[in-house]
Amino acid sequence: MPEILPDLNDETRCVSVHWNLPLQCVLPRSHRENWHEAWHPQTGNRLRYRRSGDYRTEDLHHGEWHHLEIPPPGGFCNDNSTYPHVRCTGQYGHGWNHRAVVDGCTYSWNTPIPKDLTVDQLTRDVKQLRGMLVDAHSRIAELEEQAKTARIEAIADVGDFLDENGHQDAAHIVYTVDIPAARDMKVVAVSEAGESR
Ligand SMILES: [Zn+2]
Numbered sequence: 092m093p094e095i096l097p098d099l100n101d102e103t104r105c106v107s108v109h110w111n112l113p114l115q116c117v118l119p120r121s122h123r124e125n126w127h128e129a130w131h132p133q134t135g136n137r138l139r140y141r142r143s144g145d146y147r148t149e150d151l152h153h154g155e156w157h158h159l160e161i162p163p164p165g166g167f168c169n170d171n172s173t174y175p176h177v178r179c180t181g182q183y184g185h186g187w188n189h190r191a192v193v194d195g196c197t198y199s200w201n202t203p204i205p206k207d208l209t210v211d212q213l214t215r216d217v218k219q220l221r222g223m224l225v226d227a228h229s230r231i232a233e234l235e236e237q238a239k240t241a242r243i244e245a246i247a248d249v250g251d252f253l254d255e256n257g258h259q260d261a262a263h264i265v266y267t268v269d270i271p272a273a274r275d276m277k278v279v280a281v282s283e284a285g286e287s288r
């Protein structure tokens with residue numbers, strides 16, 4: 092789980108926090124890139140990370156982005172390929188298709204389908220399912236975060252709209268209420284603006 096909680100008071104700033112380092116994205120809240128950005132708390136290097144798809148953290152030095160190999164939430168999959176030095180770098184419990192990039196070579200392989208159920212296989216399945224739970228939990232947290240952002244943005248949009256139309260008091264109220272009410276007020280403002288022209 093994340094090291095720090097996002098600062099929700101700064102409404103201009105992206106609320107994404109890193110899952111392993113104590114930092115919050117420094118980009119505007121409205122940014123839509125998959126990469127979040129910040130500075131590394133120790134080295135001070137520019138850093139970027141993404142949380143959707145595969146978890147990845149890179150830092151910028153000597154003019155290039157370098158993969159920091161920070162484990163995803165729940166750790167790496169670490170499944171062994173047929174090559175002893177190649178282990179899956181996916182998120183623990185991600186599924187049956189494994190992947191790794193070693194020395195510039197991409198390896199991918201599947202977990203073999205068992206012919207008979209064995210204790211080993213069952214233990215592995217349980218581990219896999221547990222990992223998938225970890226993945227689902229972090230995905231839920233991510234989606235909750237996005238829903239929260241969308242709600243704040245929607246309210247802010249309505250507020251801006253009402254400001255532009257001179258409904259200062261209404262805007263103030265809209266900022267403090269939930270979305271359904273805010274949506275109603277926006278509809279009212281649209282029709283009023285239309286009639287007065
Ligand atoms: Zn961000």
Ligand SMILES: [Zn+2]
Nearest residue numbers: 168179181189
């Ligand atoms: Zn894997």
